[in-house]
Amino acid sequence: MPSWVDGHPAESLSIKDRGLAYGDGLFETIAVRAGRPPLLEYHLARLAEGCRRLGIALDLALMRTELLAFSAGLGEGVAKLMITRGEGLRGYAPPPVALPRRILQSSAFPAYPEANAEQGVRLFPCATRLAEQPLLAGLKHLNRLEQVLARAEWQGGEFAEGLMRDQSGRVIEAVFSNLFLVRDGGLVTPDLSRCGVAGVMRAALLGSARAQGIEVDVRDVSYGELLQADEVFLCNSLFGIWPVRSVTEQNWPVGPLTRKLQAIARDLLDI
Incomplete structure (x- = not known):
């Protein structure tokens, strides 16, 4: 199943990422059917509110474009989107210039009874x-x-x-x-x-x-x-x-x- 980091296929992540170090970020678990995410607007609205509260300057228009492209390639399954504040040095203080990271992972639908x-x-x-x-x-x-x-x-x-x-x-x-x-x-x-x-x-x-x-x-x-x-x-x-x-x-x-x-x-x- 494909995975993307910042809009490109990838299978690794920097160990300096603040999402890994501090959980500094947000995520969305998105159902994808027939190449599209049916609840996309609700996911984007929650993501926008989360980024506002956490002070993460995410480009939502770019995120929408990437989600639609990723969903089209996935076809059927689950897209997990993670937004982190990006890389930083040791310590809790956010970096003066933060570049948010966009991570997309895919999986099959859970086999619920x-x-x-x-x-x-x-x-x-x-x-x-x-x-x-x-x-x-x-x-x-x-x-x-x-x-x-x-x-x-x-x-x-x-x-x-x-x-x-x-x-x-x-x-x-x-x-x-x-x-x-x-x-x-x-x-x-x-x-x-x-x-x-x-x-x-x-x-x-x-x-x-x-x-x-x-x-x-x-x-x-x-x-x-x-x-x-x-x-x-x-x-x-x-x-x-x-x-x-x-x-x-x-x-x-x-x-x-x-x-x-x-x-x-x-x-x-x-x-």
Whole structure:
């Protein structure tokens, strides 16, 4: 599978890169189908916001051109885009003149079981808690040790995902996907202004739900409220939507609103 660095085929990276040394950068995991990335505008919007907050002067027009060319060559699969601040000397201080680095890697689609989407998944209750840092909240930055530690908490196929909470016990997300609750016919999804990753599929579903007249509430969610939900589902830009059928002692049905949004997610991803 191909990989590019700064727009050219490459298989290596400078050991002086600040992404390697400090996680100084961002990334996007992009589904590619029939030579195009169906959620491109959402990915670019999140990338632009991340670069603004981190002070990385990325040429977004060039990035769009490269992503389209890389996707056309890939055809079908997953494009992982990493943006780093570029090379620098030892120490935390950014270089006076930073040249952002653009890294594109490709892989096949993950072989998720079809039962995840049809029958739903079990959530593992992760002990690892997310630290609150509003400056980084919502961004898909390169520092993902919390998710690495959380994913290491379970093995085998009994659980497809893990539930993550913050230091105060609020429900935030899953390890590699976002979480929604259905209550009284409306949608609730956790507020991500303190921590968590604002996924592109989450953003697309919020827009689609509002367009369909579905009530949407983005706010703090307690663990107790999660257990009282009518339906629960997960979403991300690779698998679309997975219904959640259980976490610890609580079970949920695969409900009608989850199925409706699942169809919308498939359309968004051109599945």
